[in-house]
Amino acid sequence: MHAIAIEQKRLYWRDQPALEGPATGEVRLRVAWAGVNRADLMQRAGHYPPPPGASDIPGLEVSGTVTEVGPGVDGLRPGDRVCALLAGGGYAEEVVVDTRQVLPLPEGLGLRESAALPEVFATAWLNLFMEGQLASGERVLLHAGASGVGTAAIQLCRAFGYPCFVTAGSDAKLAACRELGANGAFNRHEGSFVDAVKAWGGADVILDPVGASYLADNQHVLNADGRLVLIGLMGGRRGELDLGRMLMKRQRLIGSTLRAKPPAAKGVILNALIEHVWPRLASGEIRPLIDRSWPIDEAEAAHDHVERDANIGKVLLAVSGEG
Known part of the structure; x- marks a missing residue:
């Protein structure tokens, strides 16, 4: 699969080893869009390493389509369109993630808008x-x-x-x-x-x-x-x-940091979002605010935009770019 590699603080979109899994309780997603967060810039600069066991590929949130489910997974199946909160790995064509960190798309929102939500x-x-x-x-x-x-x-x-x-x-x-x-x-x-x-x-x-x-x-x-x-x-x-x-x-x-929390703790937070926030997104009372997006192979331009504090709302990276 292709993913972003960090080398000497530069970002390169290149072929990398395929991901293992999914293991019990996990799903594999084909990534459509990835969100850019300041944590990604800090990781690139060498100041915010991923938690133990997490991918060293940057990216803390994505939207995409389920392509494979692991043992013991209920409620998700191949073809489902979802968004997900990650500890890393989002700047890639695929991610494997614990189902407790996966969210359905809010009613009426597509993959692009939903990538701006989880983190x-x-x-x-x-x-x-x-x-x-x-x-x-x-x-x-x-x-x-x-x-x-x-x-x-x-x-x-x-x-x-x-x-x-x-x-x-x-x-x-x-x-x-x-x-x-x-x-x-x-x-x-x-x-x-x-x-x-x-x-x-x-x-x-x-x-x-x-x-x-x-x-x-x-x-x-x-x-x-x-x-x-x-x-x-x-x-x-x-x-x-x-x-x-x-x-x-x-x-x-x-x-307070979110990234290093275990899947169970993240699941509690995401369940609260589904209960209290997702209905308001569906009704339009709350909306994702997207500033700009770049193709994934232009991730450095997106990072530069965030580094300059030029954005109002979220900056996204188009991986497959599905809507």
């Missing part, structure tokens, strides 16, 4: 509702609001009745976030977001992919009993934590 909606759901434990009446601050995760999280906040404030890097991005349902917005190039978020009412849950450079300001705007959920380190990995503020305001700092 970002699983990440947003996990960190807002499971780690962040959002409760009635609480308010959310979303950094990188125009990213794939950000645009998913805005829509979840709107759909479930949680006001959200976003930060992003351009007025065009802020306008897109407001259109999706953000209640407040701040351009990060205009300085600190502290005064704007405080004037808005502060935040009970913060979803932060930035890390160290935002730590102090996040603490300033986090309300009493607030939760800061750290999901990335774009702004560095070492920062100063005000333990006095953390203690007196009963703040909680939560580190």
Whole structure:
């Protein structure tokens, strides 16, 4: 099969050994589309190796067609069109994946749109509702609001009745976030977001992919009993934590990654998406936001686009390109 290989931080679409399996509880998919995530860029740069046992091919989400089922698989059969959350391996013609990480396509959506769903909606759901434990009446601050995760999280906040404030890097991005349902917005190039978020009412849950450079300001705007959920380190990995503020305001700092969770844990998150989010996708209340797509053999151009923070929503790679 053909797949992307990383060599000296460059991406090459080339022939690679065929995948073994599927084993018990697994299925083989013919990949139609693969989603691009910042984790892929970090892996390419050598900063985010795949978990033990996972493929070293990048790619954390795909859509495609089931071509083979392993022993003990119920509910899936060859020909089914699905999307899937992966620990790696998505930039390839085929993937083999545990069925607990496989999702049906939402009613009315095709393979292209569905490739934009698994990673970002699983990440947003996990960190807002499971780690962040959002409760009635609480308010959310979303950094990188125009990213794939950000645009998913805005829509979840709107759909479930949680006001959200976003930060992003351009007025065009802020306008897109407001259109999706953000209640407040701040351009990060205009300085600190502290005064704007405080004037808005502060935040009970913060979803932060930035890390160290935002730590102090996040603490300033986090309300009493607030939760800061750290999901990335774009702004560095070492920062100063005000333990006095953390203690007196009963703040909680939560580190969260999705990729290394075992299939059973991922299955719990995806089951929640099927129950709570998939019906809203089918009705059009929530939608995948796709920025651009590239052919898989032009994956470097797609990565460059994401590296420049040029995207609003998801960037996709066409493998077979089926719709």
